[in-house]
Amino acid sequence: MTAHLPVVRLFRSRGPGSDRVAFIELFFDLVFVFAVTQLAHHLIEHVTLRGAVETLVMLIAVWWVWVYTTWVTNWMNPEKGPVRWMLIALMLVGLVLSTAIPEAFADRGLQFVIAYIVMQVGRTLFVIVSFRRVGDTAGALNLTRIAIWFVYAAPFWVAGAVIGGDAQLALWGAALAIELAAPTVRYWVPGIKAAPIESWAVQGAHIAERAGLFMILALGESIIVTGTLFSRAEITTSSVLALLAAFVGTILFWLLYFSHGAEHGSRFISRAEQTGRIARLTYTYLHMILVGGVVLLAVGDDLVLAHPDDPLDVATQSIIIAAAALYLLGNLLFKRSIGRPWLRSHLLGMAALTVLWLSAPLITGMTPLMLTWIVNGIVALVVVIDEYVWPVDDEDVAQEAADSVEI
Structure with a gap:
């Protein structure tokens, strides 16, 4: 023995x-x-x-x-x-x-x-x-x-x-x-x-914290990519505005996940009886969508910094809008899986991004820099709605049936 x-x-x-x-x-x-x-x-x-x-x-x-x-x-x-x-x-x-x-x-x-x-x-x-x-x-x-x-x-x-x-x-x-x-x-x-x-069965607080730390690292990677490109670029009004837009976008992504998601998710899984089921859905599958949105954010920021005032092409447009849409979708599903209702703010945000994707080619003079700021405005509106218009009492939600995780 x-x-x-x-x-x-x-x-x-x-x-x-x-x-x-x-x-x-x-x-x-x-x-x-x-x-x-x-x-x-x-x-x-x-x-x-x-x-x-x-x-x-x-x-x-x-x-x-x-x-x-x-x-x-x-x-x-x-x-x-x-x-x-x-x-x-x-x-x-x-x-x-x-x-x-x-x-x-x-x-x-x-x-x-x-x-x-x-x-x-x-x-x-x-x-x-x-x-x-x-x-x-x-x-x-x-x-x-x-x-x-x-x-x-x-x-x-x-x-x-x-x-x-x-x-x-x-x-x-x-x-x-x-x-x-x-x-x-x-x-x-x-x-x-x-x-x-x-x-x-898992220790829920540990796996939730690990997922949150990975999200911080992924968002930090977006800042690294943006900062590296800006350090090599010529300093102009457009490049400074592009850097600012990239920074604002990263902060908004951080707020979407951490303001009413990460901590609540940790409490939710910690109180659950079937922690393995929640860890499989919430932290194994759904977080892939969130990480994908962060990677697209870094790519979109790079493209905008490289060519902020060029005519908007289809690829750049798709990446900039898809980054925010995918991240909103990931947050919507993540928060639903930890007991929150279907968040109307996220649904409205994705609808607005869809309209923007369809209408952007029709707007004369649209540039990657302009599009990035419009997308940031939509995401910021989602954050504000979550924070002030449709707040959710996390403690009340955490008391819901933590072991019935259905989307």
Whole structure:
């Protein structure tokens, strides 16, 4: 029994303070700041429909690595040596994955895929062994199911990287479809069946805080991209206004998520009985939409700073408006999933953005800079409505049925 004691301590206790985010987890996130920056630059260099789809595929893959690791550090104690070194090893492989992003659909597809598979399968095997060494056969079985799904998707990843071209996009899309479907069917495997929802229990405050910290890092990445470009640009009235517009847009995105979302979400999941169900929907799936909106925000800001007074083209228009629309949609679904009603402010904001997208080409003299300020005005109106016109008592909402999460 004494031989097992060091392994037992690899897992978090369930006592007070055990849900604290460790410094090594924040250190681990630095690799993903770089990855998000790489994704934004990829889309900036490939402002086409195909470039957007490629970026989406890689964004989901990057998010999928991060969120699975977050689930693992929710169960295991990242301040213990073996877990810490596991995270450091993942950081190194994550750096390999991130550096492959610009050429993942060219010469570095195999580098991207090998790094991705090593991270997903390697981390899962580490947890399986840890569960088995403490005699937790149910936990080991759950992670075995997950490993089987990753292994099943792996040939699609590898074949896509080897074949390249249009087939690569299709095969990587198929691989992601397999992996995204896995949690919805509770990792059902023939002969093993599906994982019981009770086995997915998480410490809600930890996973909510991790998601919030990732959102801060993603928004910070938007500021990095904008600041870097401005430092290299000629200082003119338009460039200063573009920088200001980018800064205002980032602040508005922060307010949308953190004013009436992040803290309430933490309380909601902490009070829930089925924390795993909420973590799967709210913090695993829905946050992908939010991160996608932030990446588009960074790309749109870059395009505006580069050409603030040029005639508005379709690609720039679509990215600027889609960033806000996608982010509003993500916030709408996120807040609904944590017990708030369907927010009319967000619905009105998306409707206004749709009208703007249809009418912008008809407005004479419309420029990227003008469009950005109009979009900021719409998002600001949503924030004001949320704050002053239709406020919601978070404490009252948090008392609603926290274990019935339906959108």
